[in-house]
Amino acid sequence: MIAAAVGVVALLHESDQTADALRREELLRRAEELTRLIERTPDGTVAVRLSQGLAQVFNRPGATDLFVVRADGDGILATSRPDLAPATNAWPSATAEPRYSRIRGFGAAGQEYCALNLHAESAAGPVSIMVARSIEADTLAHTVLKDFARDISWAILLFALALLAVGIWSIRRGLDPLRAVSVRAAAIGPGTTGVRLSGDGLPSELLSLVAGFNQVLDRLERGLIVQREFTANAAHQLRTPLAILTAQLDQLAYSPSVQLLRGDAARMNRLVEQLLRVARLDSVPPSQDAVELNALAAKAVRGLAPWAIGRKRMIGLDGPDQPVWVSGQADAVEDALRNLIENAVTYSPPQTEVTVTVLPEGAVSISDHGPGIPEQDRQRIFERFWRGRGAQGAGAGLGLAIVAQVAEAHGGSVEVEETPGGGATFTLLLKSAAANQAVPPRNRAAVNH
Incomplete structure (x- = not known):
């Protein structure tokens, strides 16, 4: 589009230049033709016998074109407008090279003229020829050229827009296979x-x-x-x-x-x-079956209850009255819940409770009242074999990594935040799934030492 706009501006400028060039070329040809038409008569006077074409230009009624022929040192030899000829004395002097100039306020009407001065050799000897034409006489030519340039400019802009649209469409269409490959690779x-x-x-x-x-x-x-x-x-x-x-x-x-x-x-x-x-x-x-999260959480709590009692901790379970169905593989989700509960029990002080809460939106949160997890370590704890300073228990740094992997494989997430009053709360969020089965509603279950 920038190139098209530049092209339009250049075209309009070129139209003006072309009009000026045509005017100057026409003046030069008239001056050269006048030079050839100068002759000396048998009585010794100098005359300019205009051709039919020049006579129509200079002698027609209301003509705005004029010429003046001067001999070196002899004054005016011939002119098409005797009334205006003396006023041309102030025009630039002629040289062997054509000299073009703009003359403003010339004549009784104060018109603007484009003038040409040329010094040339003729049959009557060296002469200076001045040819001028009113700028207003070229108004039609300028108008035609400007209108043509304006029309072409619109065509160029429309063509550029169409070309741009086709180019964008072609490029996007051509890149569709590459975009599909990129999505597949990602x-x-x-x-x-x-x-x-x-x-x-x-x-x-x-x-x-x-x-x-x-x-x-x-x-x-x-x-x-x-x-x-x-x-x-x-x-x-x-x-x-x-x-x-x-x-x-x-x-x-x-x-x-x-x-x-x-x-x-x-x-x-x-x-x-x-x-x-x-x-x-x-x-x-993991397969993407519909599993009931309440049942999996209860199973994990029951399985870990004896172990928690032996360590003098309690595990509490809260769940909604309605079944919570999620999409996933039951064994993998249960492994993740067991790891989170084991981790919470390990870091909880004796005589405290670990709370397992099943949320209706398809999530399970496990809260403890242990030392908590520093802000700077909350991302690294999910790396394999990473154990922070002061880590307790017999683990090898794989439990939370397994939880993160299960969450990722199921299109879910696992997050950790501080428990109100101290400790850490892990939340495992899974994708909800529609199911036709139901499980008996359950409220709070607790295992005490």
Whole structure:
């Protein structure tokens, strides 16, 4: 559009320049023709015998064109307007090169003239020829040229707009396949490593890029599969000897050393169990079934109640009267809830209660009254194997990472904030789902020591 606007301005300017050039060219041709028509008569006088064309220009009634022929030192030899000829004495002197000038306020009507002065050799000797034409006489030519330029300018602008619209449409249409590839690439994650980019509809110049990107995805997928298989196999191989070791430690008589060994064995069992959960989440994306969140929360609380009683803590459950259906995989969601509850119980002081609240919008919040989580650590706690300073319990930094992975796989989120009065509150939000089943309504359930 900028180029079109510049072109329009240039066209209007050029139309004015063209009109001036045509006027000057016409004056020059008349001066040259007058030079050829000058002749000396047998009696020695100088005469200018106008051609039919020049006679119509200079001698017609109301003519606004005039000429003056002067001999060097002899005064005026011929003129088309004797009444105006003396007034031309003040005009610029003639040279061998044409000299153009604008004369304002000339004649009785005070018109503006475009004048040409030329010094040339003729049959009567050297002469100065002055040819002038009223600017008003060229009004029609200027008007025609300006109207033409104006009409062309609109056509140029409309053509530029049409070209711009077609260009934008063509570019957007041509980039649609690339945009689709970009969306597909952005959706690839750890759980969708089998997805590959399609080159359908792409320009041939981009096919090699798509092929190279797919090869990178192939290598990454093979690496992730090897890593997941190693983690799962290692965890499975460790479960049997750890189970045997735990059983043998349980048969030994109590002593401080045996108690320490039992704690170490419990810590290793927990780590192996979490590694298996990670491997299961990494290898198999959770299905998107409709599950009832109240029932899952109650099941997790019941399963952890004996463990919490042994640690002199309480677990309370609050839920709405109506079922809360969410979209997800029951085992994965239950694992996430168990990890959150275990984490809350671990960090809660003795004789305090961990509150599990099921919310109607498809969320579960777990609140404790422990030391809380510093603001700067609230994002890092969901990283694998990260444990903050002063971390308690036998964990390996995988529990909250599993919760975050479950939330991401289900299109949900997990957030942490401070509990009123001190402590931390974790909220697991999942996608709501419609379901035809119902579960018995439940209110508050509590497990005390």
